[in-house]
Amino acid sequence: xxxxxxxxxxxxxxxxxxxxxxxxxxxxxxxxxxxxxxxxxxxxxxxxxxxxxxxxxxxxxxxxxxxxxxxxxxxxxxxxxxxxxxxxxxxxxxxxxxxxxxxxxxxxxxxxxxxxxxxxxxxxxxxxxxxxxxxxxxxxxxxxxxxxxxxxxxxxxxxxxxxxxxxxxxxxxxxxxxxxxxxxxxxxxxxxxxxxxxxxxxxxxxxxxxxxxxxxxxxxxxxxxxxxxxxxxxxxxxxxxxxxxxxxxxxxxxxxxxxxxxxxxxxxxxxxxxxxxxxxxxxxxxxxxxxxxxxxxxxxxxxxxxxxxxxxxxxxxxxxxxxxxxxxxxxxxxxxxxxx
Amino acid sequence: xxxxxxxxxxxxxxxxxxxxxxxxxxxxxxxxxxxxxxxxxxxxxxxxxxxxxxxxxxxxxxxxxxxxxxxxxxxxxxxxxxxxxxxxxxxxxxxxxxxxxxxxxxxxxxxxxxxxxxxxxxxxxxxxxxxxxxxxxxxxxxxxxxxxxxxxxxxxxxxxxxxxxxxxxxxxxxxxxxxxxxxxxxxxxxxxxxxxxxxxxxxxxxxxxxxxxxxxxxxxxxxxxxxxxxxxxxxxxxxxxxxxxxxxxxxxxxxxxxxxxxxxxxxxxxxxxxxxxxxxxxxxxxxxxxxxxxxxxxxxxxxxxxxxxxxxxxxxxxxxxxxxxxxxxxxxxxxxxxxx
DNA sequence: GTGAAAGCGCTAACAA
DNA sequence: TTGTTAGCGCTTTCAC
Numbered sequence: 001x002x003x004x005x006x007x008x009x010x011x012x013x014x015x016x017x018x019x020x021x022x023x024x025x026x027x028x029x030x031x032x033x034x035x036x037x038x039x040x041x042x043x044x045x046x047x048x049x050x051x052x053x054x055x056x057x058x059x060x061x062x063x064x065x066x067x068x069x070x071x072x073x074x075x076x077x078x079x080x081x082x083x084x085x086x087x088x089x090x091x092x093x094x095x096x097x098x099x100x101x102x103x104x105x106x107x108x109x110x111x112x113x114x115x116x117x118x119x120x121x122x123x124x125x126x127x128x129x130x131x132x133x134x135x136x137x138x139x140x141x142x143x144x145x146x147x148x149x150x151x152x153x154x155x156x157x158x159x160x161x162x163x164x165x166x167x168x169x170x171x172x173x174x175x176x177x178x179x180x181x182x183x184x185x186x187x188x189x190x191x192x193x194x195x196x197x198x199x200x201x202x203x204x205x206x207x208x209x210x211x212x213x214x215x216x217x218x219x220x221x222x223x224x225x226x227x228x229x230x231x232x233x234x235x236x237x238x239x240x241x242x243x244x245x246x247x248x249x250x251x252x253x254x255x256x257x258x259x260x261x262x263x264x265x266x267x268x269x270x271x272x273x274x275x276x277x278x279x280x281x282x283x284x285x286x287x288x289x290x291x292x293x294x295x296x297x298x299x300x301x302x303x304x305x306x307x308x309x310x311x312x313x314x315x316x317x318x319x320x321x322x323x324x325x326x327x328x329x330x331x332x333x334x335x336x337x338x339x340x
Numbered sequence: 341x342x343x344x345x346x347x348x349x350x351x352x353x354x355x356x357x358x359x360x361x362x363x364x365x366x367x368x369x370x371x372x373x374x375x376x377x378x379x380x381x382x383x384x385x386x387x388x389x390x391x392x393x394x395x396x397x398x399x400x401x402x403x404x405x406x407x408x409x410x411x412x413x414x415x416x417x418x419x420x421x422x423x424x425x426x427x428x429x430x431x432x433x434x435x436x437x438x439x440x441x442x443x444x445x446x447x448x449x450x451x452x453x454x455x456x457x458x459x460x461x462x463x464x465x466x467x468x469x470x471x472x473x474x475x476x477x478x479x480x481x482x483x484x485x486x487x488x489x490x491x492x493x494x495x496x497x498x499x500x501x502x503x504x505x506x507x508x509x510x511x512x513x514x515x516x517x518x519x520x521x522x523x524x525x526x527x528x529x530x531x532x533x534x535x536x537x538x539x540x541x542x543x544x545x546x547x548x549x550x551x552x553x554x555x556x557x558x559x560x561x562x563x564x565x566x567x568x569x570x571x572x573x574x575x576x577x578x579x580x581x582x583x584x585x586x587x588x589x590x591x592x593x594x595x596x597x598x599x600x601x602x603x604x605x606x607x608x609x610x611x612x613x614x615x616x617x618x619x620x621x622x623x624x625x626x627x628x629x630x631x632x633x634x635x636x637x638x639x640x641x642x643x644x645x646x647x648x649x650x651x652x653x654x655x656x657x658x659x660x661x662x663x664x665x666x667x668x669x670x671x672x673x674x675x676x677x678x679x680x
Numbered sequence: 681g682t683g684a685a686a687g688c689g690c691t692a693a694c695a696a
Numbered sequence: 697t698t699g700t701t702a703g704c705g706c707t708t709t710c711a712c
Contacts (some may be wrong), residue, residue, distance in 0.1 A: 003707055005704095005706085006705065006706060006707095007705080007706095014683075015682075016682065016683040017502065017683085017684095017705090017706080018682065018683055018684080018707085018708085019681080019682060019683075021706070021707065021708085022681090022682085024706095027707090027708090028681075028682095029681070030682085031681060031682085034681085034682085035581055046430070048432060049705085050396075050432075050704090050705055050706070050708075051432065051706095052395055052396050052704095052705080053704070053706045053707090054704035054705080054706055054707075055392055055397050055688090055706090056390075056392050056393050056396055056688050056689065056690090056704090056705080056706075056707095057687080057688055057705075057706040057707040057708080058707060058708090059687090059688050059707085072706085086663075087430075089663060091388070091393075092388060092390075092391060126669045132683090137685070145481070148518035169677055169678055171556070172677035172678075173675055173677040173678040175677075176675050176676070176677050177675065180521050180635070181521070181523075182519050182523075183522075183523035183524070183525070184523070185523070207677075211677065232701095235669040242686090249683080249700080251359075272480070287700090295520070302664045304666075307663075307666060315459070322459070323426075323647075324430060325643045325685085326647060328680060330672065330680060331678035332670065332672070332673075333672075333674075333675070333678065335516050335673070336516070336672035337509055337513040337515075337516050337547075337551065338509055338510070338512075338513040338673065339671060340561070340668060345688090345689055345690085346689065346691095347689080347690095348689060355698075355699085356699045356700075357689090357690080357699085357700095358691090358692085358698070358699060358700080358701095359692090359697085359698060359699075361691065361692085362698085363697090364690095365691085367691095368697075368698095369697070370697075370698085371697065371698085374697085387691075388699065389689085390688090390689050390690070391690095392688095392689080392690095393688070393691090393704090394688035394689080394691075395690090395691045396688090396689080396690075396691090396706090397689075397690040397691040397692080397703080397704055398690080398692090398704080399691085399704050399705095401704090413707090481688070520692060549695055601688090604702065640705050661702085
């Protein structure tokens with residue numbers, strides 16, 4: 001029976017509900033003797049507070065702030081769209097979600113943005129692995145704000161949770177796919193990244209190299225090109241790679257800018273046998289998967305990530321445990337046949 | 341502001357909260373003139389009932405029944421474990437979930453089980469595409485029980501939702517993977533199924549044939565073998581296939597019994613270049629993916645499915661809308677690198 | 681330190 | 697038909 005109420009506990013402990021509430025929420029000091037009795041009663045009755053009732057009574061709203069990179073990165077835009085899409089469902093749960101923008105490539109600016117955040121119960125931030133950012137996150141936590149990192153983590157900071165995928169595993173996945181799709185074909189494989197200074201890009205790149213080197217040694221890896229997640233630059237890079245390496249058999253785009261790559265590839269009617277793997281599902285990458293320009297897409301579900309960040313933040317505010325499996329963000333592999 | 345309460349609406353419409361509640365929940369007849377005024381007030385105030393408060397007041401518990409196949413099917417066992425794993429979280433939400441077993445291959449028995457179900461607010465059933473079952477589901481719905489089908493659907497019945505994957509898409513995914521992993525290798529591809537009378541198996545098989553035939557015509561498809569989802573039978577079938585077809589290059593297991601296939605494959609130290617694709621993530625299939633016995637696993641997340649079924653059933657009971665994207669069950673592709 | 685009591689927003693008797 | 701009112705289980709003043 002989850003039927004025990006706070007009144008039952010109070011009665012059994014011989015105190016008032018207010019006292020039980022005090023021990024439950026560490027609200028004020030309670031005489032040790034009473035503390036013991038209340039705790040004993042809670043255990044005896046297997047009491048679990050009803051969080052619906054608690055939230056109703058508390059009547060407080062949750063204020064969350066999402067800190068996202070500015071710019072036209074399609075994936076980030078998608079994240080934001082997901083936030084917007086959920087505001088009404090959220091209103092029903094009394095949560096208000098604001099969005100703030102900052103430059104991803106500028107750690108100092110991100111840190112300053114975080115420093116300036118006030119009046120929120122929780123913050124979800126697309127972070128950066130940089131000492132200033134780590135310090136800013138720690139500051140936020142020290143000020144009593146719950147913080148989760150989103151998509152890109154800042155290791156070593158005192159935030160409680162990372163909502164995102166294991167990027168080196170994602171890179172390894174890309175490599176296995178590349179290796180298996182190529183079979184025993186020989187040739188060169190190119191890698192385009194946004195910037196290896198971005199931890200997620202570096203990790204994917206690392207995972208990719210690791211598996212390709214160990215398992216598919218017959219493939220020759222070209223030096224990685226950093227194109228700042230820019231579509232035009234990625235397009236240009238693709239054209240150059242195709243021209244310079246007639247024996248190019250594979251291409252892996254670690255970061256954004258996939259639109260550009262798709263455009264460049266479509267200009268080459270021949271070379272349809274190139275194995276091309278990129279990240280994230282967008283309108284462009286869906287279409288490219290369907291028409292065969294892309295061989296596979298590795299993705300993380302932005303909708304899931306946003307909902308997960310919300311749930312984790314709410315759980316932290318309520319001091320509730322998480323359902324771990326539900327909050328795990330998976331590394332999705334999409335072919336043209338299993339698109340959502 | 342989601343701040344408007346039922347009292348605000350009542351005041352603005354010049355009626356009592358009870359009347360507002362009546363129009364909100366279609367509880368009793370309300371004079372048309374009042375109905376109009378209440379509806380106008382609701383719109384004007386953009387009022388949305390607070391479902392936390394509603395549930396607290398209603399104080400009712402949700403009683404759900406899960407109807408699962410009996411037997412040792414590893415996937416189904418996993419589903420059940422997930423149900424058990426969530427009972428405590430569920431208790432917090434006042435939901436009680438019971439589990440009933442029935443024979444999957446016996447439509448009549450399943451129908452009888454459904455006919456006998458009483459006293460539940462919702463039922464989640466691993467169904468069967470059969471007229472008797474359809475009729476039984478319709479009966480359940482007619483008696484006012486909310487019904488969702490789980491994993492395996494019964495098309496045409498009056499239940500409101502199917503929690504599961506698109507199985508022909510899953511079959512197509514398997515075929516694309518098979519075709520791409522084989523590249524330009526030639527040879528035979530074998531398919532093992534539980535029973536093509538099971539709709540999900542038939543659909544996967546169909547999707548697989550379709551894509552393999554259209555896109556990878558150089559592969560020769562062997563006639564499908566039906567092995568009743570039995571591990572020993574699947575093992576034996578695998579041994580026979582390997583012996584009879586030295587030029588076997590691919591194997592796709594549509595249904596259960598993957599353990600047996602893995603065992604049989606491990607007996608053959610040579611033939612490591614066989615591309616083997618199976619369904620569902622289990623301890624055995626994980627291990628086989630890691631050691632290379634399996635090339636890829638196509639899966640649906642049982643935890644997600646159980647949570648989704650619960651959420652959908654609860655939403656139906658509360659007449660609440662769903663978050664469609666959250667309830668979509670995806671066709672997961674697992675390689676050894678992106679295992680959870 | 682502790683307890684009584686007034687809500688939080690909604691539902692459901694029960695009266696009228 | 698409609699309105700009044702007592703809860704649902706918990707939080708939070710405000711006295712004691």
